[in-house]
Amino acid sequence: MKNKIVFATGNAGKVKEIRMIMADLGVEVLSMKEAGISIDIEEDGSTYEENALIKARAVAACTDAIVMADDSGLEVDALNKEPGVLSARYMGEDTPYSIKNGEIIKRLMGVPDEERSARFVCAIAAVLPDGRELTTRATIEGRIGYEEKGANGFGYDPIFYVPEFGKTTAELTEEEKNKVSHRGKALELMKEELKKYEDFSC
Ligand code: IMP
Numbered sequence: 449m450k451n452k453i454v455f456a457t458g459n460a461g462k463v464k465e466i467r468m469i470m471a472d473l474g475v476e477v478l479s480m481k482e483a484g485i486s487i488d489i490e491e492d493g494s495t496y497e498e499n500a501l502i503k504a505r506a507v508a509a510c511t512d513a514i515v516m517a518d519d520s521g522l523e524v525d526a527l528n529k530e531p532g533v534l535s536a537r538y539m540g541e542d543t544p545y546s547i548k549n550g551e552i553i554k555r556l557m558g559v560p561d562e563e564r565s566a567r568f569v570c571a572i573a574a575v576l577p578d579g580r581e582l583t584t585r586a587t588i589e590g591r592i593g594y595e596e597k598g599a600n601g602f603g604y605d606p607i608f609y610v611p612e613f614g615k616t617t618a619e620l621t622e623e624e625k626n627k628v629s630h631r632g633k634a635l636e637l638m639k640e641e642l643k644k645y646e647d648f649s650c
Pocket of ligand 1: 518519520521522535536568601602603604605617629
């Protein structure tokens with residue numbers, strides 16, 4: 449079933465993004481729900497790639513389609529690259545991001561601009577029907593701001609300032625963000641990898 453990709457996520461926004469990026473491959477992109485797959489996956493890897501592969505392998509065991517998964521996080525240099533792979537779980541999974549973002553700003557109190565460097569990292573994993581595994585990784589570089597700004601996006605976007613735009617990623621439109629984001633770039637790289645391994649012309 450090489451003309452189908454199942455994306456191992458429950459997040460409808462991610463499925464929409466990958467659908468837009470993969471559109472020119474002529475493949476159908478399905479969420480786990482649309483593929484009728486409902487499993488709980490424990491992301492206990494220590495790298496983004498490991499976590500993405502854990503998710504992709506678990507779903508690949510349930511389908512003969514291509515399976516893709518992602519894992520991402522925020523690395524703040526002045527905090528020893530925290531929250532990193534634990535970004536979703538930082539201060540507790542259910543803690544509102546206004547509180548998580550406030551805490552990061554607080555921990556950076558007195559840290560000057562040039563030491564507030566940070567990046568979003570995204571790894572994408574794909575498991576092909578014949579068992580081959582591929583991974584790609586991309587980042588977007590920025591700085592942690594001094595207050596939350598912007599209402600778009602999610603998670604740490606309101607405190608992630610991108611100097612080239614003069615805005616946080618929460619102030620970018622969805623299209624602007626997808627073009628430069630860690631996830632958008634890692635998905636583009638995966639698309640190029642898939643083109644090498646699969647003939648999508650039929
Ligand atoms: P996951 O890849 O869905 O496990 O998400 C990891 C976590 O990293 C998210 O829950 C957010 O906290 C953070 N994160 C990843 N990408 C972004 C982004 O583009 N904007 C804001 N936060 C992000």
